[in-house]
Amino acid sequence: MTTTVAFLGLGHMGGPMAANLVKAGHSVLGYDPVPEALAAAAGAGVEPAASATAAAAEAEVVLTMLPAGRQVLALYGEGGLLAAARPGTLFVDCSTIDVADSRAAHRAAVGAGHRALDAPVSGGVTGAEAATLTFMAGGGEAEFAAAEPLLAAMGRKVVHCGGAGAGQAAKICNNMILGISMIAVSEAFVLADSLGLSDRALFDVASAASGQCWALTVNCPVPGPVPGSPANRDYRPGFAAPLMAKDLGLAADAARAGGVDTELGLRAAALYAAYAEGEGADRDFSGIVRSIRARSAAGPARRPGGQAGPVQPDPQHHDEKDELT
Incomplete structure (x- = not known):
C-alpha cells in the first residue's frame, strides 16, 4: 500500500533511506537545506519540496533524519512541522538524539494532535544503502504498527523497544x-x-x-x-x-x-x-x-612523569x- 512520506534530512543516511522508500513503491516528498543532497535524492526518485513544512503539509507520515535534538525540536516548534501537518499525521524521528529531547518531541507532537515514534537506526551508510538497517522504535503499539512497513522497507530488523524514548535509549x-x-x-x-x-x-x-x-x-x-x-x-x-x-x-x-x-x-x-x-x-x-x-x-x-605502566585516566x-x- 502506497504511503505519502515527507522525508526531511537527505544526507549520507537519509538520502539512501528515502531512495529505498521510493523503491518500495511509496511516494516520497523530500527536503534538505543542502542543494546537492536534495538533487541527489531527486535523482533517486524523491520529489523535491520547497521547504520542510511544505513537505509535511502533504504527507501521511513525516520522517526526520537530523544531526541533533535541538534541530528536531526546532522543526517541530512554533510555526513548524506540527502546525503544517494534517491532524493525526505520524511523526517518525530516525535521528539519534538525547532521550530527554526525544521524549519532548513526542510530547509536542501528541499535544498538537499527531502521533509520534522515535526510531533511530544502526548499520551506518552501508546499511542505509543496502536497506539492511536495524530500527529501534519507541512509542505506542498502534504507532509502531503503522510505521513498521515503512521501516521494514529501509531495514532488515525492526524492534519495538517500549514507550516514547525507548528507541533512543x-x-x-x-x-x-x-x-x-x-x-x-x-x-x-x-x-x-x-x-x-x-x-x-x-x-x-x-x-x-x-x-x-x-x-x-x-x-x-x-x-x-x-x-x-x-x-x-x-x-x-x-x-x-x-x-x-x-x-x-x-x-x-x-x-x-x-x-x-x-x-x-x-x-x-x-x-x-x-x-x-x-x-x-x-x-x-x-x-x-x-x-x-x-x-x-x-x-x-x-605517560605522566615518563613512567612505564598503564595509561592513567x-x-x-x-x-x-x-x-x-
Whole structure:
C-alpha cells in the first residue's frame, strides 16, 4: 500500500533511506537545506519540496533524519512541522538524539494532535544503502504498527523497544557497547603486534573464540582479515568517528544524569571525543586503532612523569567519576 512520506534530512543516511522508500513503491516528498543532497535524492526518485513544512503539509507520515535534538525540536516548534501537518499525521524521528529531547518531541507532537515514534537506526551508510538497517522504535503499539512497513522497507530488523524514548535509549546503550568493543579489539591487535603475533593469527583465533564480536568480525580495525571493513579503504566511513563520539557523549550524559557508574563508557567517550576532534574527523570509528598504535609507539615518555605502566585516566575522567559517586 502506497504511503505519502515527507522525508526531511537527505544526507549520507537519509538520502539512501528515502531512495529505498521510493523503491518500495511509496511516494516520497523530500527536503534538505543542502542543494546537492536534495538533487541527489531527486535523482533517486524523491520529489523535491520547497521547504520542510511544505513537505509535511502533504504527507501521511513525516520522517526526520537530523544531526541533533535541538534541530528536531526546532522543526517541530512554533510555526513548524506540527502546525503544517494534517491532524493525526505520524511523526517518525530516525535521528539519534538525547532521550530527554526525544521524549519532548513526542510530547509536542501528541499535544498538537499527531502521533509520534522515535526510531533511530544502526548499520551506518552501508546499511542505509543496502536497506539492511536495524530500527529501534519507541512509542505506542498502534504507532509502531503503522510505521513498521515503512521501516521494514529501509531495514532488515525492526524492534519495538517500549514507550516514547525507548528507541533512543536502546541506540545509545548499543553504541556504548560498540564503542567499548572497538577500543578493546584495537588494543588487542596493537598488543598482539608488540608480542610478535600477526593480525591474521589473532583474528583466526579470536573470531572463533570468546573474543568474537561485531567490531572484530565485521568492522575489523586492521587491514586484511575482513576485506569489506573500512580498514581496507584507509578508514573511509562506514560509521564516522564523530558520530560515534556523539553517541557516546549522549550515553555519558544519560549515565551522569541517572547516577549510573559506566566507567568504561565514560572512558570510551573521552577517547572518541579526542580522536574525532583530531585525525579521526573524517575517518571511520575503527580508525582509532591508529591512535592507540601511535600512543604505544611513543613509549613511556607519553605517560605522566615518563613512567612505564598503564595509561592513567585524565583529570576530566576523575571529575566524571566523582559526579557518579
